[in-house]
Amino acid sequence: MFKFFGKQKNFSSSQFKQKEVPDKLYNKCESCSEMVYYQDLEQNKHVCPKCGHHFPLKAYARIELTVDFGTFREFNKLMKTKNVLEFPGYVDKLEKAAKQSGIKEAVVTGYGDIHGKRCVLCAMDSSFMMGSMGSIVGEKITRAVEKSMKHRLPLVIYCASGGARMQEGIVSLMQMAKVSAALKKHSEMGLLYVCVLTHPTTGGVTASFAMLGDIILAEPGALIGFAGPRVIKQTIRQELPEGFQSAEFLQDHGFVDKVVSRNDMRKTLHRILKIHGGE
Incomplete structure (x- = not known):
């Protein structure tokens, strides 16, 4: 109850409406x-x-920051996951993830130019079920590796993943071997594979193609590892070094070649492609 010039007036809470903050x-x-x-x-x-x-960046935003304007050509865009194990609620989760992320699966693949240097590019997206690796993610990346071999182009993969997708069980785990086998053939052909580790890169992705790059780059502060720090601590019963799964820690210990800021990533990738492919 408030007084105005000696008179009393009652105000209800509905009269004080909070202004909406724009998205x-x-x-x-x-x-x-x-x-x-x-x-x-x-x-x-x-x-x-x-x-x-x-x-974190979504796949298309990352691609836009990497390739020359108008040069990206996506392939295998319409591939969708099937619930082969009939895991309860999996179909609903896939539909929700597709709606939230704007893509059909956790990776986008295609061709693109980086300052005029053509490459095959894969960008994983953590907004789709934490970038988890299922059968379609593995298949799309494997096909991208095969496109790279067919046209003898360098391969660049942006990794961002929570690991293998539990709803697909062994089918998901098989993708580790499938992609790794394709990359072995890619290497035997003498082709370049550059892997960029972003936050987070964990689980089966780390244990397979994320660590197979000829050159491994990482964004500052990215969490990179297989199991999480809590699981490791409970398993080995020891205190862990501070930040031991950060990109900077891995660079200091030889697992990452260079930590590169996002503002410098495009320039760095171009330099690598130029050195590999000549003028």
Whole structure:
């Protein structure tokens, strides 16, 4: 109850309506907890301008930042996963993931030019069931490797995955061997494979094609490993080094060739392709 010039007036809570905040106005940085204006974040390639934290990118956004405008040609776009094991609720999860992410599976594959250098490009997307690897993810990447061999083009794969997809059981685990076998043939042909590890790259993806690159790059701060730190700690009963699964830690210990900022990734990939393929 409030008094105005000696008179009393009652106000109900319905009269005080909170103003709606427009979507995509601010993002909270997971690293420094600062609120970042979305347009500033977008202009900085989704890297926090205050602390350098790299926000996750969807597959098409990553491709757009990598290849020359208008050069990307996607293949195997319509491939969809089937619930071969009849796992309860799996179909609904797939439909929900497709709606949220805007893609049919957790990887996008195609051709593209990086400053005029043609390559086959795969970009995994953590917004689709955490980028988990199922039968179609493995099949699309295997076909991309085969396209690379057929046209004798370099291969670039952006990894972002929570690991093998449990709803597909052994069918998912088989993809580790299938993609690795294709990459072995790719290597025997003397072709270049560059792998870029982004946050997070874990599980069966790490244990297979993510670590088979001729050159392995990583984004700053990316979590890279097989099992999570809590599982490892409970298994070996030991304290773990701080940040031992970070991109920087892996670079210091020889698992990653170079940690490259997103702002420099396109330039770095072009330099690698140029060295490999000549002028």
